[in-house]
Every structure is written in structure tokens, then in C-alpha cells.
Amino acid sequence: MLPEKVQLLERIACILDCFNAESRQMGVRQVARKINLSVSTTGRLMQAMREMGLLVQDPTTSLYGIGPRVLSWADAYLASLDVRTLALPHLQTLHRETMETVSLYILDGDARICVERLESPHSLRLVAPLGQRLPLYAGSAGKVLLAFLPRAEQEALLEQTDLQPLTPYTITDRRALLQELELIRAQGYAISHGEWIAEANGVSVPIFDRTHAIHAAITVSGPAQRLTDEKIAAHLPQLLAAAREISLEMGWRPNPLFPSLATAGGAHEHAR
Structure with missing residues (x-):
């Protein structure tokens, strides 16, 4: 059993991991299914994350996306x-x-x-x-x-x-x-x-x-x-x-549309 604070951090990380280039906006139920948590718990966490700037919420669709605070961390990492x-x-x-x-x-x-x-x-x-x-x-x-x-x-x-x-x-x-x-x-x-x-x-x-x-x-x-x-x-x-x-x-991630860097002799994905 993980300590309560560690478990909370793990859940926050799992929520952030749900968002990527293909899934830029997601609803609470979608996220809850992905991380195997109840909708109510996921909703409370995502609301708190929105208040902290970790997520943003579209007022029209109520869908969530990555917030400015995370992007500032990403910029700091990429600059390093x-x-x-x-x-x-x-x-x-x-x-x-x-x-x-x-x-x-x-x-x-x-x-x-x-x-x-x-x-x-x-x-x-x-x-x-x-x-x-x-x-x-x-x-x-x-x-x-x-x-x-x-x-x-x-x-x-x-x-x-x-x-x-x-x-x-x-x-x-x-x-x-x-x-x-x-x-x-x-x-x-x-x-x-x-x-x-x-x-x-x-x-x-x-x-x-x-x-x-x-x-x-x-x-x-x-x-x-x-x-x-x-x-x-x-x-x-x-x-x-x-x-x-x-x-x-360097931040590269395998693209499912292309072969990856995984195997010797295999094709590599080509930048456009």
C-alpha cells in the first residue's frame, strides 16, 4: 500500500499521462476509465488540478486539457x-x-x-x-x-x-x-x-x-x-x-504510423 501522498502524486501523474497529441481534450469519464478510478474521485482530482493550473477546462464542452503550469515545466525541460x-x-x-x-x-x-x-x-x-x-x-x-x-x-x-x-x-x-x-x-x-x-x-x-x-x-x-x-x-x-x-x-516518441528505432536493420521514421 502506497503512502497517501505518494498515491495522490501517482494519480495526478496518471491523469496527466492521459493527455497527448492525439488526445488533447478529454472528459472526466474518459480519464476515469483510462486510469481505472471512480468518476467521482477522478472528477475531484481534475477539478483541483484545474485550480492549480495543471489542467484547463473548456467552458462550452467541459472537456479538460493540459494547463499552462505544465507547459511552463515542459519549456524548462526542453531548454535544458x-x-x-x-x-x-x-x-x-x-x-x-x-x-x-x-x-x-x-x-x-x-x-x-x-x-x-x-x-x-x-x-x-x-x-x-x-x-x-x-x-x-x-x-x-x-x-x-x-x-x-x-x-x-x-x-x-x-x-x-x-x-x-x-x-x-x-x-x-x-x-x-x-x-x-x-x-x-x-x-x-x-x-x-x-x-x-x-x-x-x-x-x-x-x-x-x-x-x-x-x-x-x-x-x-x-x-x-x-x-x-x-x-x-x-x-x-x-x-x-x-x-x-x-x-x-530528447523527447522523441515512437509514432504508430511509422516503424520505430527499436530494431536493427528496420526502417526508421522519416521527418516529412
């Missing part, structure tokens, strides 16, 4: 989000598990920037330069960021990008690159074989934010002789799991 801070524990776990260089990239206009890097303990390793602007069309991180952009933004970026070869394996044909981006959207990850740095391989997965937009990318990279396709396949489930956890912490 920093993808680097949230991602670092997951990057450290990946680093220990893969023993390869693990990097975190974000978009910066028409480029990508490495904002966190944990170098491989091996003497032969790939080093991603922190803070340097790098192309989106070459390398697994750039491709995954580009692939999950909204179509109009993606097309605009490609229109202004000169696909210069950085290595013999860089994709420089626009049609081939678009096909590659379609594949990345479908499978939910990107792989690079020497596209940005010759003799270096990488695999990247997307991180989404609360609006389901692409926010960042995690990459495991290393020398091609060590980071083989077999090793990439072995590391992929760990990468996908880490990306899902970070996305959840």
Missing part, C-alpha cells in the same frame, strides 16, 4: 536539453563495447560538425576533427543527417552542393546519391566505405528530437581492415539501441 550531454553516457558505452572511435555529429547549415569524439584505444584509429565543418554527402554521418531531412530541405541542400570527390569512393553522381539516401531512410542507418577518408569505414544512425526531426547522428568509425562489414553488422544493434535511448531523452 543538450544532445551532447544526453548522448555522452551512451557514447561511452559504445566506445567500451566497440573499441573503435565513436563520434557525435550535428547539422550546421549545409555541413556537419563533430561535437563529441571518443577515440579508439587502438594505435591505428580514425580521428574525427572536433568543430570542423565537414560535407554532408560524404561519410556515413553526413549521409544519415542528409537522408532524414525534410525532402524540400534535402533537395535545396543538394542543389547548392558541388559533389566533389574526396576519395575515389565518394559518391559524386546526384542520382546515385539520391538512391543511397532512399536506402538509408528505408533501412535506418548509413554505411561508408572510404567515402570521406580512404581506407576508413563508418556506420551511423540518426537521433530524432521531440518533433521527429533529425537532430544528430552517432558514428562508429575505424580503419577498413579492422572495421569490416561483419564488424559493422555486429555493432549496428548497439548503435540503434543507443540512438533510440538518446532520442527518447
